[in-house]
Amino acid sequence: MQPDLVGSEAFRTEALAFVDWLSRYLAQVEQYPVRAQVEPGAFRAQLPAVAPLQAESAEQIIADLDRLVVPALTHWQSPKFFGYFPANHSVPSIMAELVSATFGVQGMLWITSPACTELETHMLDWLVDLCQLPTSFKSTGSGGGVLQDSASSGLLCALLAARDRATNGSSNLTGCRGDLTVYGSTQTHSSLEKAVMVAGLGRAQLRKIPVDNNFAMDPTALARQIDLDRAAGFAPTFVCATVGTTSTMAFDPVPRIGQICRAENIWLHVDAALAGSAAVCPEYQGLLHGLEFADSYSFNPHKWLLTNFDCSCLYVSDREALISALSITPEYLRNTATEAGTVVDYRDWQIPLGRRFRALKLWFVIRRYGLVGLQAHIRGQIALTCEFADWVRADPRFEIMAPVALNLVCFRYRADNKFNQTLLETLNASGELFLSHTVLEGCYVLRMCVGQPRTEHRHIVQAWQAIVTLASKLAASGT
Amino acid sequence: MQPDLVGSEAFRTEALAFVDWLSRYLAQVEQYPVRAQVEPGAFRAQLPAVAPLQAESAEQIIADLDRLVVPALTHWQSPKFFGYFPANHSVPSIMAELVSATFGVQGMLWITSPACTELETHMLDWLVDLCQLPTSFKSTGSGGGVLQDSASSGLLCALLAARDRATNGSSNLTGCRGDLTVYGSTQTHSSLEKAVMVAGLGRAQLRKIPVDNNFAMDPTALARQIDLDRAAGFAPTFVCATVGTTSTMAFDPVPRIGQICRAENIWLHVDAALAGSAAVCPEYQGLLHGLEFADSYSFNPHKWLLTNFDCSCLYVSDREALISALSITPEYLRNTATEAGTVVDYRDWQIPLGRRFRALKLWFVIRRYGLVGLQAHIRGQIALTCEFADWVRADPRFEIMAPVALNLVCFRYRADNKFNQTLLETLNASGELFLSHTVLEGCYVLRMCVGQPRTEHRHIVQAWQAIVTLASKLAASGT
Numbered sequence: 040m041q042p043d044l045v046g047s048e049a050f051r052t053e054a055l056a057f058v059d060w061l062s063r064y065l066a067q068v069e070q071y072p073v074r075a076q077v078e079p080g081a082f083r084a085q086l087p088a089v090a091p092l093q094a095e096s097a098e099q100i101i102a103d104l105d106r107l108v109v110p111a112l113t114h115w116q117s118p119k120f121f122g123y124f125p126a127n128h129s130v131p132s133i134m135a136e137l138v139s140a141t142f143g144v145q146g147m148l149w150i151t152s153p154a155c156t157e158l159e160t161h162m163l164d165w166l167v168d169l170c171q172l173p174t175s176f177k178s179t180g181s182g183g184g185v186l187q188d189s190a191s192s193g194l195l196c197a198l199l200a201a202r203d204r205a206t207n208g209s210s211n212l213t214g215c216r217g218d219l220t221v222y223g224s225t226q227t228h229s230s231l232e233k234a235v236m237v238a239g240l241g242r243a244q245l246r247k248i249p250v251d252n253n254f255a256m257d258p259t260a261l262a263r264q265i266d267l268d269r270a271a272g273f274a275p276t277f278v279c280a281t282v283g284t285t286s287t288m289a290f291d292p293v294p295r296i297g298q299i300c301r302a303e304n305i306w307l308h309v310d311a312a313l314a315g316s317a318a319v320c321p322e323y324q325g326l327l328h329g330l331e332f333a334d335s336y337s338f339n340p341h342k343w344l345l346t347n348f349d350c351s352c353l354y355v356s357d358r359e360a361l362i363s364a365l366s367i368t369p370e371y372l373r374n375t376a377t378e379a380g381t382v383v384d385y386r387d388w389q390i391p392l393g394r395r396f397r398a399l400k401l402w403f404v405i406r407r408y409g410l411v412g413l414q415a416h417i418r419g420q421i422a423l424t425c426e427f428a429d430w431v432r433a434d435p436r437f438e439i440m441a442p443v444a445l446n447l448v449c450f451r452y453r454a455d456n457k458f459n460q461t462l463l464e465t466l467n468a469s470g471e472l473f474l475s476h477t478v479l480e481g482c483y484v485l486r487m488c489v490g491q492p493r494t495e496h497r498h499i500v501q502a503w504q505a506i507v508t509l510a511s512k513l514a515a516s517g518t
Numbered sequence: 519m520q521p522d523l524v525g526s527e528a529f530r531t532e533a534l535a536f537v538d539w540l541s542r543y544l545a546q547v548e549q550y551p552v553r554a555q556v557e558p559g560a561f562r563a564q565l566p567a568v569a570p571l572q573a574e575s576a577e578q579i580i581a582d583l584d585r586l587v588v589p590a591l592t593h594w595q596s597p598k599f600f601g602y603f604p605a606n607h608s609v610p611s612i613m614a615e616l617v618s619a620t621f622g623v624q625g626m627l628w629i630t631s632p633a634c635t636e637l638e639t640h641m642l643d644w645l646v647d648l649c650q651l652p653t654s655f656k657s658t659g660s661g662g663g664v665l666q667d668s669a670s671s672g673l674l675c676a677l678l679a680a681r682d683r684a685t686n687g688s689s690n691l692t693g694c695r696g697d698l699t700v701y702g703s704t705q706t707h708s709s710l711e712k713a714v715m716v717a718g719l720g721r722a723q724l725r726k727i728p729v730d731n732n733f734a735m736d737p738t739a740l741a742r743q744i745d746l747d748r749a750a751g752f753a754p755t756f757v758c759a760t761v762g763t764t765s766t767m768a769f770d771p772v773p774r775i776g777q778i779c780r781a782e783n784i785w786l787h788v789d790a791a792l793a794g795s796a797a798v799c800p801e802y803q804g805l806l807h808g809l810e811f812a813d814s815y816s817f818n819p820h821k822w823l824l825t826n827f828d829c830s831c832l833y834v835s836d837r838e839a840l841i842s843a844l845s846i847t848p849e850y851l852r853n854t855a856t857e858a859g860t861v862v863d864y865r866d867w868q869i870p871l872g873r874r875f876r877a878l879k880l881w882f883v884i885r886r887y888g889l890v891g892l893q894a895h896i897r898g899q900i901a902l903t904c905e906f907a908d909w910v911r912a913d914p915r916f917e918i919m920a921p922v923a924l925n926l927v928c929f930r931y932r933a934d935n936k937f938n939q940t941l942l943e944t945l946n947a948s949g950e951l952f953l954s955h956t957v958l959e960g961c962y963v964l965r966m967c968v969g970q971p972r973t974e975h976r977h978i979v980q981a982w983q984a985i986v987t988l989a990s991k992l993a994a995s996g997t
Contacts (some may be wrong), residue, residue, distance in 0.1 A: 041891045044609045044824075045971045047545035051537060057613045058533040061620045066526035075632045079860040083636040090644040094888040097613070100881075104617070111633035116622045123630070126872075128622040130523045134536045134576070138583070140615040140826045141540045143595045143607040151602070153554045154590035157562040165569040188667060189870035199716060229848040230871060236843070237678060237869060239718020286849070341872075345523075347619045348872055364715070369708040370765070370957045375943075381558040390716060390869065391668035392709060393605075393820075393827055402579075409573040412520045464854075478849045492524045 042094060050141075053097050060101050064109070068117050069493070072470025075113045082111040113473065118493035121502060122467075122475035124285065124313050125446075125490025127340075128347035131403035136347060139396040146394040149382035150374045156383055159186055159398035162405070163352060169410060170318035170338075173331045176354035178383070184354045185388040186397045190312040190337045191230035192390060193353035194279065196361060197335035198234045201277040201306030203364040219276040220268045222246045224256035224291060226284040228310060244273075253442050254289035254479070256280065262299050277306045280333075282326055283314025286477040286486075287441035287449050290314075290326060297332025309333040312351070313490075316343035317421075317445055319413045334360070343446070343490050345408065345416060346400045353388075362387045416492060420446050424489045427499050436510065440484045448487040449477065452510045456483035462510055469509075472502045521573060529620075532576050539580050543588070547596050548972070551949025554592045561590040592952065597972035600981065601946075601954035603764065603792050604925075604969025606819075607826035610882035615826060618875040625873040628861035629853045635862055638665055638877035641884070642831060648889060649797035649817075652810045655833035657862070663833045664867040665876045669791040669816045670709035671869060672832035673758065675840060676814035677713045680756040680785030682843040698755040699747045701725045703735035703770060705763040707789060723752075732921050733768035733958070735759065741778050756785045759812075761805055762793025765956040765965075766920035766928050769793075769805060776811025788812045791830070792969075795822035796900075796924055798892045813839070822925070822969050824887065824895060825879045832867075841866045895971060899925050903968045906978050915989065919963045927966040928956065931989045935962035941989055948988075951981045 043049045085107050115126045146155035163184025167177050176182045187193040198221070205219055219240050223231045225247045235245045246268070248261045265275045278300050280291040293309060300307040309330055315338020317323040330336060336354045340346040355361045366387040368377070376382045386392050408416065428443040431450045441449040451459045460483050463476050475486050485506075489499065522528045564586050594605045625634035642663025646656050655661045666672040677700070684698055698719050702710045704726045714724045725747070727740045744754045757779050759770040772788060779786040788809055794817020796802035809815060815833045819825040834840045845866040847856070855861045865871050887895065907922040910929045920928040930938045939962050942955050954965050964985075968978065 041887070041894055044886055044891075045544075045607075046609075047541045047543075050544055050609050050612070051541040053609050053613055054533075054537040054541070054616075057616055058530060058537065061617065062526045062530040062533070064526075064620065065524075065529055075629075077632050079628065079632070079855055079858075080636070082633050083640050086637075086640050090648055090884050091888045092890055094891050095885040097610075097886065100610075100885060108633045108637075111631075111636070112621060112623055113629070113631045114621075115624060115631070116620075123624070126622055126624050128524075128619065130525075130529050130532050131576075131579075133529070133616070133619045134532055136619040137533075137536055137612070137616050138540065140607065140612045141543065141595075142591060142593075143605055143826050144591055145594060145602075145605050145827065149558065150554075150592070152590075152592045152594070153556050153558070154561050154587045157559070157590070158565075158587075161562050161565050169569055189872045191870045191872075195716075195869060202718070229846045232846050233844070233869070233871075236846075237674075237716065239681070347622050348624065348874055349870075365712070367708045367711050367715075370955075376558055379558075390674060390712070391670045391828075392712075393668045393670075395827055405569050406574040406579060407523055407576065408520070409570045411571055412523075412573050415520050476849075 073473035131407035282311035293329030552952035608824035610886035761790035772808030
């Protein structure tokens, strides 16, 4: 006789055990070394080579979480995690994920769970208002929003819509006259290059436009490249402008880029994966100036709006362009609601067919925080970042390497690349904090990205102290 | 002052409330009408037009779950859900999703959380052994496995690898000689057509090979079409064979298809999205004969192996082909572990960059059930299906419309399409059970798919009674 693993009492019993354990994890997360302290293969080596024949207990699993898993995690939810980008979560978003997993509904069609679809449409409309995005992105207009697993996937969907528009709906690229060309800057996220590859356009058709001293795309260079490409017989098709680049939080000049795209009839995608969340505050909505030119726009509440991964918002101003690039209806999915045209079927807005009830996460987070709470979250982390940047500026041994914006500081010790790389790797190896790096014009640069809701003032004080102390020590030892 | 929504005590308090509510949901799920009983737009109309300014309480959200959300769900976890395909979950998989959301780690690179990567590799190797898949799919050989969000995404990744292999690594299709052609059957899942569109090959390059009387691909027709295409200057590139089609659970003859692909140097992908889970039982491993010919293979534990969506396994026999189609490394993701080549970075095995810690779900489920428990689950549901099929066969008013296999029965009342459509729609509108349909050679056919772990013998008895009773009533009324 197998244990009951689907009943409501089994659910309650097991959930209480895991809630206890996870509550303890969160209480202790600050104490763990931020970066995993394991060598490649060390975690796996501790697992049984063969799956168990008989059922094991929840207690055995919990013991292994402590013994095996926690030491082999990099703790993204630690208040001392300042690497890459934040991957926020919050109690309401975790609860929504729990509810979503327990409902276990599929949202591929309206009919397969109406609330799943309608709540998503509604949340994406709420966010248009909260962030003061163009009303063309609302479901009540020509466009609309959809949740994707990531900004990479959203960008790919936008590129497919642009590609099919440029080829008059034929997704066969082998027959089209002139290669389609795509534009980003040298600082655009790598997902653009990946999307270009996936869509069959070829890496060589991606033009990486130079940036100015602030690492923002040079619109004059963009216009020039488009002209050159047209003259050479290419078909300029898609521009990706970034509001807050991954490397340095640079802001491409969207209004000027948008005017160029409008004049040239090129699809404009605006990627604000990280920075877009800041637009819940009126004082940062100016970062999105020019967005009215965009055919598509994405930002990730799973980065900086307290909503655990995955939850990426993709907006389009013309939903028909997106749907016509992605829609197919086999018989076994036909239904009267779809055929009446009165409903949204989100499987036509994305690559996969199946989809989770992710809109619950936005619903829980927005309601539990309220707009006021979301604003306090963003403003608090920007204030911490500004304070950190002031300390760097005030210390003549260090230098700021890119304009400080929102929650990112790019800086380095005034020494060579090797010194700074050693500094970073030694800091990360200590487990006391976690930073990541980038390379700007040949310079190895440390990135301090503040975005963990558990990060308090004392954590950035400690981080700066750790950095200064180690840098002094390395300098004294002549590293 | 905002409420604490990230602390461990807040987590515990809120989690206890949701666990209570969800435990009640699961206890009552059988009582709810299976299909949502709402009209398009009715759910949304009850939501506030504007997001709240101030924080709301968890109690307010829970009240809305009862009042608004539950009536607008189609309850995929109801024991009376027999539609489409199962979207299984279980208590261990839900717990794993909760743990994953709370850890909130990113698994894009090994270094961003080693346990996330290594557990995934290990679980996919475990499943090779559990299902007796070819050892070339193991990480210890030339291939390996990866978790995708869906079989659609996995299929796309496989097609991209095949496409780039066929074009010598160039993802630019505008320059390649001869169109690349892709093959499925008329019964292949729509995700193949979508993948062909996304990859830029063009819908017209998809060949839908005829099927035999059992709805399985005719390999002679496949070989003939390949010959025709070669003669016409096309480049046959990719075949998708299905083990258990969505419509009727038909099994394409993989060994013969595999021999053709081998001889023609065509990438063979085998899609066993639903049926693949049955291979945990030795008596069903024969369904996967010929899999040694496959370049790629996918099946979805999130369909029929008690693991909540999303959790789709993609295996490849040559991981370099996959990685070379999907890999890009910008500076800000460079790290010593990756550059030493000693680790797996799964962002190179998928479209998105970010990824959740989904392997926890497989780990929890496999351990909590044990192989014996997984087998009991599959065997129990197949036994229920066989019994149901016997009832249909024994009733002269009904007929079986496709070979009964695993957990699917395709049947109809001996009457016209309109009668059967009314039968289905009336049954689904009653809320007493939920079935879906397909069309086979012009016939509207009901699909009874048994896969919900809460489904007991009494539920299929009730389902059959409801079907017979309504059909008799409709027949008597001359519908």
